[in-house]
Amino acid sequence: MTYQPMPDEIRCAPKILLHDHLDGGLRPQTLIELARDAGYGHLPTDNADELAEWFRLIADSGSLERYLKSFEHTVAVMQTREGLARVAAECAEDLAADGVVYAEVRFAPELHTDGGLSLNQEIAELMVRYRDAGVAGFDIAGPEAGYPPTRHLDAFEYLQRENAHFTIHAGEGFGLPSIWQAIQWCGADRLGHGVRIIDDIAEGHGCGLPKLGRLAAYVRDKRIPLEMCPTSNVHTGAARSVAEHPIGLLRRLFFRVTVNTDNRLMSATSLSEEFTRLVAAFDYGWDDLEWFTINAMKSAFLPFDERLELINGVIKPGFAQLKWRGNKPLA
Numbered sequence: 224m225t226y227q228p229m230p231d232e233i234r235c236a237p238k239i240l241l242h243d244h245l246d247g248g249l250r251p252q253t254l255i256e257l258a259r260d261a262g263y264g265h266l267p268t269d270n271a272d273e274l275a276e277w278f279r280l281i282a283d284s285g286s287l288e289r290y291l292k293s294f295e296h297t298v299a300v301m302q303t304r305e306g307l308a309r310v311a312a313e314c315a316e317d318l319a320a321d322g323v324v325y326a327e328v329r330f331a332p333e334l335h336t337d338g339g340l341s342l343n344q345e346i347a348e349l350m351v352r353y354r355d356a357g358v359a360g361f362d363i364a365g366p367e368a369g370y371p372p373t374r375h376l377d378a379f380e381y382l383q384r385e386n387a388h389f390t391i392h393a394g395e396g397f398g399l400p401s402i403w404q405a406i407q408w409c410g411a412d413r414l415g416h417g418v419r420i421i422d423d424i425a426e427g428h429g430c431g432l433p434k435l436g437r438l439a440a441y442v443r444d445k446r447i448p449l450e451m452c453p454t455s456n457v458h459t460g461a462a463r464s465v466a467e468h469p470i471g472l473l474r475r476l477f478f479r480v481t482v483n484t485d486n487r488l489m490s491a492t493s494l495s496e497e498f499t500r501l502v503a504a505f506d507y508g509w510d511d512l513e514w515f516t517i518n519a520m521k522s523a524f525l526p527f528d529e530r531l532e533l534i535n536g537v538i539k540p541g542f543a544q545l546k547w548r549g550n551k552p553l554a
C-alpha cells in the first residue's frame with residue numbers, strides 16, 4: 224500500500240519557496256488596517272473574510288490581466304517604510320509557520336514610491352548594490368503579451384556583467400517566444416512559470432514517448448529551473464486545472480520543476496496547500512515532494528555551500544523523518 228502525505232505532515236516538511244510576491248501575500252486584516260492608516264478608501268469591504276474571498280474570486284477569472292488588476296489595492300497600502308516592514312515581517316512569519324525554511328520573496332520597488340519613498344537608482348543597480356544585504360536576485364513580471372523580456376535587455380546585460388542572478392516571468396501569459404527570449408536573449412537563470420514550454424513537447428509521438436522540440440530539450444538539458452505555481456496558473460488561465468497542469472508531464476520527463484505559491488492572498492494558497500493539491504491530482508508520494516524541494520534548493524540564488532548545507536542538514540533529514548513515520552506499522 225502506498226502511503227500518501229497528509230496535509231498536516233506536508234506542513235511539517237522543510238520546504239523551499241522561490242516564487243512568491245510580497246504584494247500578493249498580505250494578510251487580509253493587515254491590508255484593512257494599513258488602508259485605514261493611509262486613508263485609502265477603495266477596498267471593496269473592511270471585513271477580513273469577505274476581503275479574502277473577494278481576492279480569490281477576482282483571481283479566479285482566467286485572465287492574467289484581470290488578476291494583476293487586484294494588486295492595485297495591495298500596492299496602494301504599501302507606500303511607507305512601516306507598512307512595507309510590517310508586510311515583510313508577517314510574510315516571513317507566515318512562511319515559517321507553513322514550514323518554509325528558505326524563501327525568495329519578490330517585490331517591485333518602483334511600485335512603492337507614491338508615499339515619498341525613493342529608489343535612488345535603477346532597479347537592476349539596486350539589486351547589485353544590495354546583493355550582500357539579503358537581495359537574492361532580479362526579476363521582471365507583468366502582462367507578457369506585448370511586453371517581451373527583451374524590452375529590458377540593457378538591464379539583463381548589466382546584471383550578467385555584474386555576475387548577478389535573475390529570473391524572468393515567461394511562458395505564463397504568452398507562449399514559447401517569451402521563454403526563448405528570456406533564455407537565449409536575456410540569459411535568465413530561471414523561468415518564472417514557464418508553463419508554455421509544454422507547447423514544444425509532442426505527446427504520443429512515434430513509439431508513444433513524448434518528443435521534445437529544440438527549446439524544450441535545451442531547457443531540460445541545461446537544467447533551467449521552472450518556477451511553477453499550479454493554482455495561480457489555473458487562475459490566470461495558463462492551465463485548465465491542477466490535474467491538467469503541465470507539471471505532471473514535466474515532472475515525469477525530469478525537467479527541473481519547482482513548486483511555488485506566486486500570490487498567497489489572491490490564490491488563497493500556501494506552499495503546503497500547493498503540495499497537497501498536487502498529491503491529490505497526481506498521487507505524489509514523499510519522494511516526489513522531496514524531489515521538488517531539492518530541485519528548488521538547487522535552483523536558489525544562494526551560494527552553493529549554503530544550498531548544500533540546507534539540502535543535507537535540513538531537507539533530507541526532515542523528509543527522512545516524515546517517510547519513516549509514514550512507514551511505521553499501525554499499532
Ligand SMILES: [Zn+2]
Nearest residue numbers: 364392415485
Ligand atoms: Zn509571479
